[in-house]
């Protein structure tokens with residue numbers, strides 16, 4: 044009996060370890076490095092959750108079937124071993140969920156800050172494409188400070204090149220959300236929120252505003268267009284001179300906008 048339990052625990056531990064150390068297998072169909080990381084985590088958690096669900100349901104059905112004719116059931120007696128077992132098993136599972144989630148959340152492609160690029164790319168920083176994303180009622184403005192290009196509602200990005208989006212708002216709360224690429228962050232006036240990613244597949248992706256911002260919110264849509272590097276370069280060349288030098292939403296004025304945000308809120312509250 045004891046050997047059986049040890050064997051079961053060892054098997055359970057081996058499954059957890061196998062899932063934990065499984066290399067981040069290339070996620071077929073992932074369209075950005077960010078989306079790939081998120082789907083890998085989702086799959087890891089599913090590998091744990093599905094067997095647990097099956098086990099619990101199996102025990103439930105077995106119990107119902109086995110004791111269906113039991114007219115005088117006896118109350119459960121205290122069983123310290125059983126209690127210790129399920130407490131330890133639950134703790135191990137929660138620990139696994141916590142560690143696996145933290146690992147992914149700590150990835151720069153999932154949680155980016157202003158320093159993400161400098162801290163993670165070293166000499167390759169020049170390769171990064173910077174885009175200023177400014178949300179406002181009810182449209183999106185994209186500025187490419189390095190080339191002076193500006194575009195409304197369509198964010199054109201190169202494939203297989205790291206991109207850093209500096210997301211802010213010109214009026215009040217919005218949120219940048221491109222689910223097809225696994226990207227989402229809030230847009231606050233006077234504050235910069237960063238997204239760091241690398242699109243891996245060309246195509247068009249729907250961009251939504253994911254924070255209710257007024258009567259035009261449902262129409263606050265845009266497109267993320269991922270093109271090959273050559274097509275992206277020719278698009279940049281075609282549109283050069285279309286925008287100012289970095290637009291009106293540089294990181295430099297990030298601290299100056301708080302007063303504006305407060306005023307907006309005050310003016311719009313009933």
Ligand SMILES: [Cu+2]
Nearest residue numbers: 252254256260
């Ligand atoms: Cu909105």
